[in-house]
Amino acid sequence: MKEIRIADVARLAGVSTATVSRVLSDPDKVRQKTHDLVMEAVRRSGYTPNSTAQKLRTRRTMNVLVVAPRLTNPVFAETLRGVDDELTQSGYGIIIGNLDNRREREARYVDLALSRQVDGVLLLTGYIPENGTRSMRESGLPIVAMCAAIDDDMIPNVVVQDREASRRAVEYLARLGHRKFGYISGTPGSIIESERFGGFLEGIAAAGLSQDEIVRWEGPFVFSTGVAAAESFLQMTERPTGIFAACDESAIGFIKRVRSERVRVPQDVSVIGFDGIELSDYTEPTLTTFRQPLHELGRAGADTLMKLIRKEMKPGDWNVRLPLELLERDTTGPVLHKDYKSLRRATI
Amino acid sequence: MKEIRIADVARLAGVSTATVSRVLSDPDKVRQKTHDLVMEAVRRSGYTPNSTAQKLRTRRTMNVLVVAPRLTNPVFAETLRGVDDELTQSGYGIIIGNLDNRREREARYVDLALSRQVDGVLLLTGYIPENGTRSMRESGLPIVAMCAAIDDDMIPNVVVQDREASRRAVEYLARLGHRKFGYISGTPGSIIESERFGGFLEGIAAAGLSQDEIVRWEGPFVFSTGVAAAESFLQMTERPTGIFAACDESAIGFIKRVRSERVRVPQDVSVIGFDGIELSDYTEPTLTTFRQPLHELGRAGADTLMKLIRKEMKPGDWNVRLPLELLERDTTGPVLHKDYKSLRRATI
């Protein structure tokens, strides 16, 4: 089976290759009669343009690279859908750069950018990938950061207000009368974790509290981190009454564990999560949390990249910071001092 | 920032473009001194070859398309890792075609193949994708089917022996004395389901039993299908003693539900699953099941495609059928008629 080239179609239709090309890319530039003639030839021959040749000639690949730490993470998956929606609309394809949490896999995608297999890059990593020698930045391609701000004039940030929301979480608990706080962390060292913890501390300071008053439990962004935090919590004699978990999974883990020891939520302890995953609305009691606008984030990031690629904006032109929505549900409530003390006697 | 081309490097090193190309692709063909000279120029200029131009010239994209029904399915995820291992070794990249269970998404990937953006295709779909007008087959690209056999001389099958294993499952239960069987299906209409049910029926026939003796519960490949099957099972007066579930998830759902009604596994009912997912070894009791050689499947499929691309084999040359391994664990055992009857009186 021989490859069909544009010249074959041109010959079949009795026109030049230029005309065939015009019919396929901009039909209005061609007489109706010619158009029909060419389309018939295309159909008869089963011609599809060779995309590599198109790319070389137009110097556009119509592909965008999306680099993510780990695909199975539902947060990234949902963001990716937003990206997909926007990009598909603009006729762009997506090449997924899945790091699978291993930094050595970055090199591959740096090379992809350097060798111009994509027209732009969306970073869900929080940092700029490197291949040992060179950074993706050197590709000169438009890049948009979509997971924590990257401090680089050439890279617009389209992010969620993690820090602000974390601060608001503390304010919210403080307004309910809470004075003693617990913080369940996410993956130590990750950008998201440090943003959220930073916001949490800001909230503590704003409430006029000392950092000595808080308890911090460390662990990755998973259910069991919350369970471990709960174990520690249950051992304490002076328990915090307001718990902020850096992700819903650990909030849910925490609640499940303390409830099994007859600690009441929210009467004895208020818990607020982060992310607004689907499950948070199905738990008993339903989880108070911040909903991340992931789909919007995906769309906004992709939209920004499109503008950058089309040179409709310059990198410094704007930084988007999307707000999170507080979902006031049933795991938070006012402090009830008496109940809390009697409970402590009963369960310790 | 101007693009650096091979001519720039050539000028910088004082050699021809052909020499630069040789240094980069086949260093042995060039004198050591020239090699060093060129490499220095490459480093100084920060040159990376334009991959689109390479592709057009060599007529190879060094990319393979992998089409999968749904990425979040752990079965596909694990197969994909095997594919990745093999392909990376050969210097090939992967373009993931995720259908997300929506057939209309096929078109995109058919076009990808037709426009020659890949050198070959790995199908985890069980059928050949189409775009409404044309089939991926018309691309003329090498294709390998890795999920149920596709009956096409041009497409080698590298598959797992679903049918045989299902038959063996029944044989195994029959050997333990079971005569009354239940079948918990997977997604109705899917190729995998029909293969497994087909094998199950073969086993029933081979055991000299009638199809009237069996109970079949329908539902997708998920946990809740097993739970629903269990509800139905619990209502029965003449319960089957041997249950074959078309996937581990539903086997686990079934077991969990019946155990909560004091039905003992395996004393009252034997259950055998399919796939050998990680969880199957963590349940209580541990699940008897067939382990799918997913990683090997991925490697074998990718290896076959590589051979096809390199023209080291013709499509009809071989069809691989990988056997599944029976993991005899704790949810299967001999029939105990007496216990079973007394139990029935107690729980109904």
Added chain:
DNA sequence: TTGAAAGCGCTAACAC
């Protein structure tokens, strides 16, 4: 409205 021709950046014959 259409055609001729140049050239995107690279590799691989072929010649030296």
Added chain:
DNA sequence: GTGTTAGCGCTTTCAA
């Protein structure tokens, strides 16, 4: 060992 040169298949001036 190295250079010269002819394309890979397409789009896009430019001229008619």
